[in-house]
Amino acid sequence: MANTKKITDKLERKKVKRAARKKNETAKPKGERTYPRGSKKQKVKKLVRGQSKR
Numbered sequence: 192m193a194n195t196k197k198i199t200d201k202l203e204r205k206k207v208k209r210a211a212r213k214k215n216e217t218a219k220p221k222g223e224r225t226y227p228r229g230s231k232k233q234k235v236k237k238l239v240r241g242q243s244k245r
Contacts, residue, residue, distance in 0.1 A: 192211055193207050193208060193210075195207050195208055
């Protein structure tokens with residue numbers, strides 16, 4: 192991300208950040224997944240009615 196500490200104008204800062212984000216996206220694209228999406232999520236066990244899950 193570009194260093195935008197010195198830029199005081201909010202809109203100008205936003206513009207610089209967006210440009211940096213776009214540049215970074217094209218520079219190194221993420222590789223394809225080798226596992227199904229969401230498969231590594233922690234599974235929540237089914238509980239008895241009335242109990243909170245977390």
